[in-house]
Amino acid sequence: MRFLHCSDVHITEDYFALPLHKLGWRRWVALVELTAGGRAKAYRHAQHTLSAIAREGQAPGVDHFILSGDLTAYALEGEFRAARAALGPLVQQPSRCTVIPGNHDVFTPGAHQSGRFAQHFGHLLESDLPEYRREGAFPFVRLVGEGAAVVGLCSARPLPTPGLSYGTVGPAQLEGLAALLTDPRLDGRAILVVVHHAPRNASDHADGWHHGLRDADALLKLLPGPRFAVLHGHIHQRYHHPATQDRPHLFGAGSSTQAGREGYWLIDVEGGVVVGGTKHSPVL
Template identity: 75%
Template sequence: MRFIHCSDVHITDDYFALPLRRLGWRRWMALVELTVGGRAKRYARARHVLSSIAREVEHHAADHFILSGDLTAYALDSEFRGAREALGSLAEDPRRCTVIPGNHDVFTPGSHQKGRFASHFGQLLHSDLPEYRGEGAFPFVRLLGTEAAVVGLLSARVPFTPGLSYGVIGDAQLGALSALLKDPRLDGRAVLVVVHHAPLTRQGHADHWHHGLRDAEALLRLLPGPRHAVLHGHIHQRYHHPATEDRPHIFGAGSSTEEGREGYWLIEVSQGRVLGGEMHTPRG
């Protein structure tokens, strides 16, 4: 089986065309990053690039498309709509597509309280094994063919203030995942766990306190060996840590639509094991 994995596509609206009162103070602060920091320019073509990556599913005859969070710049409805439109028919079918939220998709308390991600992508929160949900819709499970299962986790939390972007999975989801992994319906399947925050950096270390996944060690302990993989985003670098006896494969998808760094993983699974992946650049 083949899986396309991308992340951190950051669909961005024209913030200066919107009433400031609609943005709120958190997005006012983010305007500095959009302008002086150059984020708006780097993601000006994000919708087009995401659409191109979605079309790569047909080119590679991939079985499933995975987007590990940060669909939006700052969690506006218009940005979520743009991401859904760019994904096209993939966004309608949980058999073909898995999407989870990132920290930018719950950037404000309002976006979280209104369930803005679920209002646009709730159709992809379906689980084949709903009895293992531990926190809301998470973990959700896709049983794909006879060789693989994809598990979606939630690590994105509303930050107290911009600049804090750490992630937490939490005991409820970790406990549910632990029980799920013992279910005989997963026997013989490779298990691809999708989470937004990175359990390890490119250098193989834990990320910084204010940016990293707080319960990364607990997650990795549940997933030893090449049967397992963790697919993540958040760190805008694309890398692969091969599995060891005690640790899963770890795929960081980088920022798939950032100008000059566009790309995604094509991950191969066979006979219940994750074989590895190749980095690709979208052709469109």
């Protein structure tokens, strides 16, 4: 079985064509990152690139498409609409597509409180084992074929100020994950856990306190060995830390639509075990 994993596509509106008074102060601060920081230029073609990746996700031999958060630049309604359009027919196929929110998708309290992500992608949060949900839709489970399951977690929460971008899965979701891992319906299946924030950075260390996954160790402890993989984004670097006896595979998808760094993982499962992955670039 084969899974396509991408992340951090950051579909970006033309912010200077929008009424500034409607953006809110958090996005005013973000305008510095968009302009001086170069983010707007880096993601100018993000929608086109995501469309190309989504087409490759529908190719023969790809069993499931996974996007581990940050569909948007700063959680504007138009950005969500454009991300959904870019995914094309995949977005109508929950059996073939898993999408979770990232911190940029809950960038403002308003976006979070209105459930803006769920308005566009909530149908992809349905679970084949709904009895294990503990916090809204999470964790959800998607059974893929006979040999794998995808588990979606949410680590993205509104934070008090721009500049902070850490995440937390939380005890409720971790308890639900621990419970579902004992379900006999998952016996013999590889388990691919999708979360936005990185349990480890590219150097295989814990990420910074202001940016990392606060309960990474508690998550990894539940997932020992090559039967398991954690697929994440957030850190805009593409890397793989192979599984050990005590820890799962870790696949960081990088920023899949960033100009000059476009790409994604194809992750292979055989015999109920994650056997590895290969980096690919989309045909643009």
